Amino acid sequence: MSEIENCPKAIEALLEKQKVKGFLPFNEAELLHRVASDAAKLGSLLEVGTYCGRSAVYLGQAAKACNQVLYTVDHHRGSEEHQLGEGYHDPDLYDGVIGRVDTLPELRKNLYLCGVEEVVIPIVAKSENLAKHWTTPLAFIFIDGGHSEVQATADCLGWVENLHPEGVMAIHDIYETPEEGGQAPLRALETLLSTHPLTIIKRQGSLVILKRLS
Numbered sequence: 001m002s003e004i005e006n007c008p009k010a011i012e013a014l015l016e017k018q019k020v021k022g023f024l025p026f027n028e029a030e031l032l033h034r035v036a037s038d039a040a041k042l043g044s045l046l047e048v049g050t051y052c053g054r055s056a057v058y059l060g061q062a063a064k065a066c067n068q069v070l071y072t073v074d075h076h077r078g079s080e081e082h083q084l085g086e087g088y089h090d091p092d093l094y095d096g097v098i099g100r101v102d103t104l105p106e107l108r109k110n111l112y113l114c115g116v117e118e119v120v121i122p123i124v125a126k127s128e129n130l131a132k133h134w135t136t137p138l139a140f141i142f143i144d145g146g147h148s149e150v151q152a153t154a155d156c157l158g159w160v161e162n163l164h165p166e167g168v169m170a171i172h173d174i175y176e177t178p179e180e181g182g183q184a185p186l187r188a189l190e191t192l193l194s195t196h197p198l199t200i201i202k203r204q205g206s207l208v209i210l211k212r213l214s
């Protein structure tokens with residue numbers, strides 16, 4: 001296990017060295033880490049969509065610097081696009097015995113190898129089920145789970161209720177046009193903005209950062 005510096009370039013180098021699989025370009029990771037580092041002064045962080053832990057290592061380091069923790073939720077059965085025969089299927093992350101995707105063993109290995117086991121708390125659950133029972137206020141919420149409009153909307157609306165008054169929400173995979181990417185997360189964001197007093201404060205690539213209107 002290694003101790004890493006809490007700096008995006010050092011974290012990215014470690015993720016590359018340990019061959020951590022995932023879906024978060026460096027320019028987005030940098031902004032995510034910066035915003036989370038600031039929010040962690042207020043309380044704990046939560047992520048929806050752990051996969052193999054790429055974003056969780058960034059967020060875990062941000063939490064650690066403020067003596068906070070990151071809760072990270074995933075059923076570890078993969079999104080639609082990760083299933084057998086789909087575009088983002090990875091045979092290394094498939095449990096042939098039960099015939100299901102399983103990203104949990106890979107996540108546990110990565111959290112160990114990246115030195116964030118103490119600060120990243122994985123929760124194996126369907127996000128919408130956990131959101132119904134959650135009561136702890138969250139300083140930072142990162143939505144990066146299922147990409148259907150129903151799921152993305154349930155995640156945005158289900159988790160925003162737990163946002164600390166001064167907290168920050170981040171949503172991934174927001175594309176303005178269908179040529180750039182799927183439109184379901186954008187539709188979910190629009191629903192969130194039309195039902196809650198939030199505003200976009202920053203963007204980088206497909207990452208959008210929101211705060212309560214003051």
Ligand code: SAH
Nearest residue numbers: 022023049051054055075078126127145146
């Ligand atoms: N943040 C990751 C990528 C997440 S990919 C990274 O940095 O690499 C999206 C993840 O959301 C998948 O692992 C999938 O299993 C999970 N997911 C999809 N729908 C979900 C749901 N309803 N509840 C919990 N997790 C879900």
Ligand code: MG
Nearest residue numbers: 023144172173
């Ligand atoms: Mg994503």
